[in-house]
């Protein structure tokens with residue numbers, strides 16, 4: 064399945080904005096002899112911009128996945144309405160789709176821009192929706208890593224820190240592996256390819272440690 068194909072269970076409106084990035088070949092069957100276990104990482108960016116550096120950063124991260132790991136991008140963040148407790152009984156389709164995609168994923172990778180020294184409001188809004196209802200919070204215990212790209216020399220340090228803090232408050236299992244990509248125009252080529260081997264290696268570290276955390280969480284659930 065390529066990056067422009069659709070996942071089978073998405074509602075129509077959501078399907079058009081969700082893409083699955085290439086699945087690395089699996090390394091054989093599961094330890095119990097069953098079908099291979101595929102680790103699914105859901106990529107979310109807080110940028111709504113078509114030519115987003117952070118979207119490109121997620122694409123670059125997807126290219127570092129190890130065998131047996133796939134990344135699916137959540138592309139409907141713009142459709143998520145402002146959080147309103149009055150709307151909780153019947154949330155918008157985009158909210159239901161966000162929750163379903165997080166629930167189905169083994170881990171989440173967030174690539175956030177920095178807006179005025181913090182994460183974009185729409186990303187915070189999406190996290191607020193995902194955190195509810197409290198009893199079935201789909202981020203509870205979910206392995207999540209946060210990365211971010213910015214054209215500025217300072218990068219997204221504040222946005223990353225705030226996003227990690229919010230995720231911890233929600234109850235996610237926040238990875239210590241984070242990545243700041245300052246001067247994004249120089250570090251990511253126009254097509255999103257990392258400009259250096261070092262950046263590719265850093266992205267590989269983030270995705271492999273996230274996949275390892277997902278595997279550990281799966282084993283803990285099975286025990």
Ligand SMILES: Cc1cc2nc3c(=O)[nH]c(=O)nc-3n(C[C@H](O)[C@H](O)[C@H](O)COP(=O)(O)O)c2cc1C
Nearest residue numbers: 110112115116117176177178179180213214215218
């Ligand atoms: C409202 C606003 C505030 C911004 N504040 C910051 C900031 O605090 N720090 C920073 O590094 N860049 C800041 N920027 C620049 C963004 O990093 C830049 O627009 C970036 O390209 C956004 O990420 P994207 O390419 O993924 O859309 C700001 C941009 C906007 C629109």
